[in-house]
Amino acid sequence: MGFLDSLLGRSKPVKADLDDLFALPSAAITMQAGLGFTSSGQGSVCYKPAEGAAFARTETEVQELLDADQGPKVELTKDTYGFTWLLVRHDASDVPGLVTDLHAVNSSLQAAGFGPALLCSMVPFQHSDGRRVALVYLYKRGTFYPFAPLPGATQKRDNALEIEIQGTLASDLKVEPDLAHWFPIWGAPGL
Amino acid sequence: MARTRFAADRGLVSRMLVVMFLLGLLYVVFVGALLAVNIAWQLIIIVVGGFFLIQFFASDRIALFAMHGRVVTPEEAPELHAIVDRLCAMSNTPKPKVAIADSDVPNAFATGRSQKRAVVCATTGIMRRLDAEELEGVLAHEMSHVAHHDVAVMTIASFLGVLAGFITRIAFYSEMFGGGGYNRRGRNDQNTAMIAFFVMIVSAVVYAVSFLLIRALSRYRELSADRAGALLTGRPSSLASALQKVTGAMGQIPTRDLRSAEAFNAFFFTPALAKGASLSSLFSTHPSLERRLQQLAEISRELGEGR
Numbered sequence: 001m002g003f004l005d006s007l008l009g010r011s012k013p014v015k016a017d018l019d020d021l022f023a024l025p026s027a028a029i030t031m032q033a034g035l036g037f038t039s040s041g042q043g044s045v046c047y048k049p050a051e052g053a054a055f056a057r058t059e060t061e062v063q064e065l066l067d068a069d070q071g072p073k074v075e076l077t078k079d080t081y082g083f084t085w086l087l088v089r090h091d092a093s094d095v096p097g098l099v100t101d102l103h104a105v106n107s108s109l110q111a112a113g114f115g116p117a118l119l120c121s122m123v124p125f126q127h128s129d130g131r132r133v134a135l136v137y138l139y140k141r142g143t144f145y146p147f148a149p150l151p152g153a154t155q156k157r158d159n160a161l162e163i164e165i166q167g168t169l170a171s172d173l174k175v176e177p178d179l180a181h182w183f184p185i186w187g188a189p190g191l
Numbered sequence: 192m193a194r195t196r197f198a199a200d201r202g203l204v205s206r207m208l209v210v211m212f213l214l215g216l217l218y219v220v221f222v223g224a225l226l227a228v229n230i231a232w233q234l235i236i237i238v239v240g241g242f243f244l245i246q247f248f249a250s251d252r253i254a255l256f257a258m259h260g261r262v263v264t265p266e267e268a269p270e271l272h273a274i275v276d277r278l279c280a281m282s283n284t285p286k287p288k289v290a291i292a293d294s295d296v297p298n299a300f301a302t303g304r305s306q307k308r309a310v311v312c313a314t315t316g317i318m319r320r321l322d323a324e325e326l327e328g329v330l331a332h333e334m335s336h337v338a339h340h341d342v343a344v345m346t347i348a349s350f351l352g353v354l355a356g357f358i359t360r361i362a363f364y365s366e367m368f369g370g371g372g373y374n375r376r377g378r379n380d381q382n383t384a385m386i387a388f389f390v391m392i393v394s395a396v397v398y399a400v401s402f403l404l405i406r407a408l409s410r411y412r413e414l415s416a417d418r419a420g421a422l423l424t425g426r427p428s429s430l431a432s433a434l435q436k437v438t439g440a441m442g443q444i445p446t447r448d449l450r451s452a453e454a455f456n457a458f459f460f461t462p463a464l465a466k467g468a469s470l471s472s473l474f475s476t477h478p479s480l481e482r483r484l485q486q487l488a489e490i491s492r493e494l495g496e497g498r
């Protein structure tokens with residue numbers, strides 16, 4: 001935000017950066033080869049639904065677009081913070097198809113002028129020993145970060161695993177360098 | 192009815208306003224008096240500048256201390272942190288410190304001169320009264336204050352008001368004595384006193400005008416923060432309903448709390464004064480509820496329109 005905008009108090013919502021999402025398929029391969037984590041073929045987009053008819057219409061269109069092909073329908077979940085999670089399911093091996101679907105959500109919202117409403121995209125991975133981790137894409141920064149909740153009711157993160165993933169994926173995708181932006185997403189659908 | 196027992200003391204409101212005005216006036220008169228007794232103006236600048244710097248650099252700590260705000264960790268207040276986290280991710284801003292003030296006055300404020308030093312504080316009263324969406328709207332409003340650097344802008348603006356009075360005086364001062372020795376001899380004491388009195392009047396007027404202007408500026412920035420906050424969450428109606436809940440409940444709060452809260456109105460979500468107090472809108476730091484709701488309704492309509 002420029003000096004004048006600050007002086008006049010007219011900040012604007014930040015635009016979303018969509019392109020780097022396509023780094024996910026190659027990262028998924030590294031996750032499997034390097035760490036033994038496999039994708040479940042699920043992924044979700046999280047956004048803040050704006051009020052009013054225009055957003056509701058866009059949302060319906062996105063849903064119809066994704067449901068047009070055969071296969072499982074998308075799932076809409078509303079979390080306690082008023083954000084909507086749109087869960088997309090694909091075959092476990094089809095990460096590129098999953099990312100294409102996620103990107104369709106982004107571009108539809110952005111085309112309707114609701115790009116600033118996008119919060120993050122999340123693709124969960126699972127290890128054979130039961131550990132889970134999600135790769136979260138931050139739209140406003142165009143970066144990824146790992147989020148590994150420890151199993152159990154307490155809200156604790158497996159920071160060691162997250163740091164390990166950060167190192168492993170460094171060459172595949174842009175990992176968020178500022179750890180302060182690695183915000184937790186407890187109870188995200190599909191994780 | 193129980194509510195009337197806690198009816199707002201309207202006289203209190205006007206008295207506090209007068210006191211605020213007089214405090215500022217005192218500041219100006221004080222500087223003038225220092226000048227009049229021929230204290231070096233460099234010293235005055237150091238004193239005035241010192242006050243300004245303390246205000247500017249310690250604003251976060253002063254406000255938190257006065258409101259008994261306590262910075263909380265994500266473990267202590269997971270919901271509040273989660274809301275702030277999401278707002279930061281949406282707006283791509285550094286995360287401010289999150290604090291909670293143990294007070295039943297429903298309010299929230301942001302302080303700190305820069306985004307890195309910012310603190311967003313909510314009272315327990317506002318967290319109890321509002322639901323998650325409304326609280327998010329309020330926090331988005333406060334974080335917009337941070338993004339707009341409102342603490343820095345308002346501190347500098349108030350300082351400019353004081354500076355205006357100060358400069359006026361220097362100008363007259365050098366006029367009086369600037370002509371050199373012969374000029375000073377040429378006037379008698381009575382004449383000098385007249386001019387000194389005139390100087391006082393002028394600087395008082397300068398200060399009075401700046402007092403009104405700063406309040407107008409504050410109102411404008413509140414509306415800006417409302418707007419930016421509503422656009423960030425995409426839910427102007429949540430902020431509107433939060434505003435209505437908070438201002439509606441204001442009148443029921445015992446006045447003792449109001450009085451101790453008054454000094455920090457400038458960065459509050461809504462001023463800790465009862466609504467309907469007999470204040471002309473000219474003097475208030477916040478726009479009227481009607482004006483704020485009207486703006487939010489406009490944003491809501493814009494959001495609802497087709498692409």
